[in-house]
Amino acid sequence: MSKIESSLDQLVAKLGQLKNVGKARLCALWQKASPQVGKLKQLDFATVKAIAIQYKWRILLVIIILYAGSKAYDYFFPASTKGGGPQTITSVVVEKKDIPLIIEATGTIVSSNIVDIRPMVTNTVAKVHIKDGDEVKEGQILFTLDDRNDKANYEKLRALADDAQKQYLRAKELVDKNFISKAGLETSLANAKSAQAAAKSAEVQLSFDSIRSPINGRAGIINVFPGSLVQASNAVVSTTNAASTSTTSSMVTITQLDPINVQFVVPEKDIPILLEGKQADKPLTVQVTVGGDNKNVYEGQVFVVDNQVDPSIAAVRVRAQMANPKMTLLPGQFARVTLNANTIKDGLAVPSEAIVISPKGRLLYVVDKDNKVSAKPVKVTYEYQGTSVVTGIESGDRVVVEGKQNLRPGSKVREAKELKAKTAESPAPSTANTSEKK
Structure with missing residues (x-):
């Protein structure tokens, strides 16, 4: 110590x-210093005036330098920066409105109906009634096969059926006169029915020689010619040699192009939105563009959602149908689909850039009537193309969009539009003064 x-x-x-x-x-x-102070006390107005006249240019130069320095300092160091003034921001006022729920997907154009025309019997093509790419109607004849043998067989069986029917009618008369038994009548009836059935079978066989279109559509490339041998199988059997070349395929493919379908997949996370919209009274609408053509937009409606989710891609298949009167859409084209799945009634939408991600979650800076900000936690329920639907704020709240980086709760802010307006107005007086001095 x-x-x-x-x-x-x-x-x-x-x-x-x-x-x-x-x-x-x-x-x-x-x-x-006291002697110098004494001298200053002895200065009178005349002496000061004489000194000012003698050094007037120097005094004026010093005043100009001081004034320019003051203006330069105010320009490079504004009052708001020097004194911790309000920060400049850009804000929007949140309002309630109906917001469509959009699902974007990629898919493929597919035909509503497509049929491979194949023969039901082994025969030779007698005539081709259409050309490659023709528009055909339902029931129109496409090919005729050599029907001479089938026609002769049908006529033979038809004649036997007619004779059996006559025999039955004659037996019926004889039974009434008790010339034959009822057993003989029943045998005659069975023979008549059997002959009729054989005739109808021959008629069906004959009909196979006239191949008709089952749907309305466009014919593809024809793979057979008059004289080609076709077989009753899943494919047209053909060979290639020095004289001719044929392919193993259907005789022709008929494709329906109007209306036409688009098939796409919806991710598993969007299935609830899709099903809610499908259960509503309003149909689900789609907008489709193909390839790199974004000018032509085709509109259609969803008509089926698959009944199971594909586990390999965690998505469900969806098909929509649209009109194609000009036949500009073809099966197999790559398509971009925009599906309007549902609508959020009276939703609160803000620009996605206004949302701040903090360790505690997502929040928005809301400006009050005194131009002070407060942080409000929000929950994003839907986001699409830079717009987010949120909960946690009220309609009419003013939300900060730009300039939120250095904000803290309670910070004073100023709208950027107001600052630009003041900046635009300030040069006008100085220009006018300069022109007057000149």
Whole structure:
């Protein structure tokens, strides 16, 4: 303790010495300056005027330099920055409105109906009634096969059926006269029915020689010619040699192009939105573009959602149908689909860039009537193309969009539009003054 007390005494003594030295130096300085102060007291108005006239240009130059320096300082260091003034922001006022729920997907154009025409019997093509790419109607004859044998067989069986029918009628008359038994009549009836059935079978066989279109559509490339042998199988059997070339395929494919379908997949996470919209009274509408053509937009309606989710891609298949009167859409084309799945009634939408992601979650800066901001936590229920639907704020709230990086709750803000308006108005007076001086 004695060492500490001695150290404190030494420190107090040194401070006393410094105080005495400071007083002595201030007294000496005052004694030196007192004669100059006396001279200033002796200056009168005439002397000051003479000095001002003598050094007027120097005085004016100093004033101009001081004024320019002051303006430059105010320009590079505005009052808001120097004094911690309000921060400049851009904001929007949130309003309630109906917001469509959009699902974007990629898909493929598919035909509503497509049929591969194949023969039901083994025969030779007698005549081709259509050309490649023709539009055909339902029931129109496409090909005629050699029907001579089938026609002769049908006529033979038809004649036997007619004769059996006559025999039955004659037996019926004889039974009434008791010339034959009822058993003979029943046998005659069975023979007549059997002959009729054989005739109808021959008629069906004959009909296979006239191949008709089962749907309305467009014919593709024809793979057979008059004289080609076709077989009753899943494919047209053909060979390639030096004289002719044929392919193994259907005789022709008929494709319905109007209306036409688009097939696409919807991710599993969007299935609830899709099903809610499908259960509503309003039909689900789609907008389709193909390839790189974004000018032509085709509109259609969803008519089927698959009954199971494909686990390999975690998505469900959806088909929509649209009109194609100009036949500009063809099966197999790549398509971009925009599906209007549902509508959020009275939703609150804000620009997605206004949302701040913090460690505690997502929040928005809301400006009050005193231009002070407060942070409100929000929940994003839907987001599409830079717009987010949120909950946690009220309609009419003013939300900060730009300039939120350095904001804190309670910060003072100023709208960027107001600042631009003041900046635009400020140069006008200075220009006018300059022109007047000139």
